[in-house]
Amino acid sequence: MIVSVSGEIGAGKSTVARALARALGLRYLSSGEVFRDDARRRGLTLAELGRLAEQDPSIDQALDKMQVEAARGGGILVDSRLSGWLMDADLRIWLRAPLAVRAARVAAREALAEDQALRELEERQASECRRYREIYNIDITDLSRYHIIVDTGIWSAAEIVDALLLLSRRFQLSARP
Numbered sequence: 001m002i003v004s005v006s007g008e009i010g011a012g013k014s015t016v017a018r019a020l021a022r023a024l025g026l027r028y029l030s031s032g033e034v035f036r037d038d039a040r041r042r043g044l045t046l047a048e049l050g051r052l053a054e055q056d057p058s059i060d061q062a063l064d065k066m067q068v069e070a071a072r073g074g075g076i077l078v079d080s081r082l083s084g085w086l087m088d089a090d091l092r093i094w095l096r097a098p099l100a101v102r103a104a105r106v107a108a109r110e111a112l113a114e115d116q117a118l119r120e121l122e123e124r125q126a127s128e129c130r131r132y133r134e135i136y137n138i139d140i141t142d143l144s145r146y147h148i149i150v151d152t153g154i155w156s157a158a159e160i161v162d163a164l165l166l167l168s169r170r171f172q173l174s175a176r177p
Contacts, residue, residue, distance in 0.1 A: 005079045
């Protein structure tokens with residue numbers, strides 16, 4: 001089984017995806033962690049690496065190729081903004097939340113003031129929208145590829161994981177010959 005968990009910055013992708021992968025017994029791959037590690041290796045912030053990626057598409061292409069190749073063997077949950085578009089996952093999930101909720105989460109995670117987190121979040125979103133459209137002709141706001149769309153501002157991460165686990169297990173049962 002291949003599961004894709006995608007969504008907006010700060011929507012709780014990694015929190016939900018990591019717990020769901022563990023509950024389903026799937027390997028877990030976070031493209032966000034890989035991108036963060038790349039930024040640290042280069043001595044850049046996420047926003048700076050995003051701006052660099054706007055000038056050098058090979059940065060995104062290498063990351064995207066790696067996640068597609070990792071998914072080929074199955075038995076994986078990929079946590080990535082684009083995984084729902086780049087791979088033919090058995091189950092594609094999109095997580096979203098109101099902007100204020102996402103900004104507060106990013107502020108807490110990155111130890112930033114909320115107004116700074118909001119500015120950086122909006123800058124990263126705009127950069128990603130431009131890059132994905134230019135590189136792949138993907139409109140990241142088009143959610144038509146996703147089987148499940150969840151507003152994470154309404155429920156706790158545990159409640160979301162419980163619901164997704166139920167749906168994932170039902171999917172696994174229905175997919176059996």
